[in-house]
Amino acid sequence: MIKKKIYYWSPSLVNIATNKAVINSAYSINKYDQQYSARIINFFGEFSRFKPELDDKKIETIELLKLNLIRFLPKHGKISSRFSFLLIFIFSFIPLKNLIKKNQPDYLIIHLITSLPLLLLILFKFKTKFILRISGLPKMNFFRKLLWKIALQKIYKVTCPTKSTLLYLKSLNIVDEGKISVLYDPIINISEINKKKKENINIKYDYVLAVGRLTRQKNFFFLCKAIKNKLKTNEKIKLLIAGEGEDKNNINQFIKDNNLEDKIILLGHIKNIFPYFLKAKAFILTSLWEDPGFVLVEAAISRTLVLSTSAKPGPNELIKNNLNGIVYQENDYLDFKKQFDKIFSLENSNILKLNNLKSVKKFTLLNHYSQIKKIILG
Numbered sequence: 001m002i003k004k005k006i007y008y009w010s011p012s013l014v015n016i017a018t019n020k021a022v023i024n025s026a027y028s029i030n031k032y033d034q035q036y037s038a039r040i041i042n043f044f045g046e047f048s049r050f051k052p053e054l055d056d057k058k059i060e061t062i063e064l065l066k067l068n069l070i071r072f073l074p075k076h077g078k079i080s081s082r083f084s085f086l087l088i089f090i091f092s093f094i095p096l097k098n099l100i101k102k103n104q105p106d107y108l109i110i111h112l113i114t115s116l117p118l119l120l121l122i123l124f125k126f127k128t129k130f131i132l133r134i135s136g137l138p139k140m141n142f143f144r145k146l147l148w149k150i151a152l153q154k155i156y157k158v159t160c161p162t163k164s165t166l167l168y169l170k171s172l173n174i175v176d177e178g179k180i181s182v183l184y185d186p187i188i189n190i191s192e193i194n195k196k197k198k199e200n201i202n203i204k205y206d207y208v209l210a211v212g213r214l215t216r217q218k219n220f221f222f223l224c225k226a227i228k229n230k231l232k233t234n235e236k237i238k239l240l241i242a243g244e245g246e247d248k249n250n251i252n253q254f255i256k257d258n259n260l261e262d263k264i265i266l267l268g269h270i271k272n273i274f275p276y277f278l279k280a281k282a283f284i285l286t287s288l289w290e291d292p293g294f295v296l297v298e299a300a301i302s303r304t305l306v307l308s309t310s311a312k313p314g315p316n317e318l319i320k321n322n323l324n325g326i327v328y329q330e331n332d333y334l335d336f337k338k339q340f341d342k343i344f345s346l347e348n349s350n351i352l353k354l355n356n357l358k359s360v361k362k363f364t365l366l367n368h369y370s371q372i373k374k375i376i377l378g
Contacts, residue, residue, distance in 0.1 A: 003037040005103065007062065007128075009096070010111035010135075011043045011088055013081060014245075015269070016213070017185075017294040018111055018135045023050060024186035025109070027057045028369040036106075036377070041099070043092050062103075064095050089116050096120065100128050107156075107376065111135045115144070118151035129156035131376060133183070134165055136291045137313055140172065149174040157376055159183035162292050164313030181375045186368035187297045188360065196274040197302070207238040208343065209280040209304075211273055211295045212287065214245030214266075219286040219309075219331075221247070224254055224264055226286075226336045231263040237281070238263055242270040277302035282343045288330070290314035297363045300324075300356040305349050307339060324356035 006029060010022045026038035040047055040054070042061040047054065054061060097120050100108060109131045110117045121130050132155055138144065152158065152175040159181055160166040166182050169175065208227075212218040220241060227239055241251075241264065248266065255264050270276065273295075277283060283299035285308040290296070292314035299306050306325035308315045321327035326346075328339040346352070361367070 005105040006038040006107045007105040008040045021185045028365040032369045132158045134160045162313045184362045186365045187363040196272045199275045201275045207240045208282045210284045211242045214247040223286040242267040244269045277304045297360045300360040303353045
């Protein structure tokens with residue numbers, strides 16, 4: 001039987017949650033459907049770093065340039081990363097067009113650097129059905145809005161990770177509402193997570209945990225400033241931050257300036273975060289925006305108490321105060337300090353954890369595949 005082909009386009013400079021979503025999405029299709037073959041375009045080596053996982057899940061990649069250029073491209077900083085994205089756009093324009101023309105995949109699902117395939121869709125005629133996967137709340141400048149308005153006339157489907165993003169996209173009036181659907185990310189792979197939970201970490205003290213790239217979006221400066229006095233007056237608790245990013249040096253300097261070396265610990269990139277979730281007194285999310293916020297789902301599946309910002313769209317939609325977590329008003333120091341104290345005094349924390357666990361079932365691999373089958377594949 002000749003299988004129908006699904007390609008994923010998602011070039012990225014650093015390891016982000018979208019990489020995991022793409023891999024798990026392709027895996028869910030290959031796992032649950034014998035009629036389709038899902039493969040990932042590896043343009044400049046961005047998915048080579050996931051080779052062991054791809055091999056384990058038997059996901060094939062398409063080597064577009066057959067060169068591992070990711071080692072040489074600037075990755076951090078707004079100007080440097082924009083320069084890298086421009087290079088990706090220029091050097092992949094013809095190869096991606098030729099690939100689609102030659103291989104004629106039935107579907108092309110585009111996640112990141114979407115402007116390139118959308119421009120190709122405008123300029124050329126393909127048999128392939130293009131699917132725009134919104135991977136975060138899109139910021140609509142004039143160029144992007146114009147490009148989307150033209151390209152989305154020819155798009156097959158548009159999927160959004162949350163209901164809030166879907167409503168936002170509809171409000172822009174740039175795409176036929178019949179083409180837009182919510183498609184929850186495939187974050188939860190039960191068997192894989194259960195294996196990861198078995199890993200042991202040698203931490204003897206109590207701590208609260210934050211996870212994410214050390215960038216402005218994650219708002220870790222706010223967290224460090226808001227929690228500074230709480231940590232100094234509580235000898236038993238520490239803050240662990242897992243992640244790498246361009247703000248690392250500045251956060252380190254703040255820690256040194258305030259003599260918090262023993263209280264705020266930067267773990268760097270942690271390959272397996274689940275053992276840290278399991279031992280944490282709480283997981284704290286301070287992001288300015290998330291859509292939906294993979295770490296929120298991972299904390300829930302670990303039955304870790306969540307203290308989250310009220311930021312939109314993801315946190316605001318996923319975490320409800322005193323129902324499945326604790327919520328503080330975004331960037332409000334006083335409210336954060338008030339809600340932070342509840343971590344250690346809540347009598348119904350187990351109920352909140354259980355409610356949160358129930359709320360994230362929609363993020364399983366099987367549910368993701370079922371949605372794809374209904375929305376996209378028919």
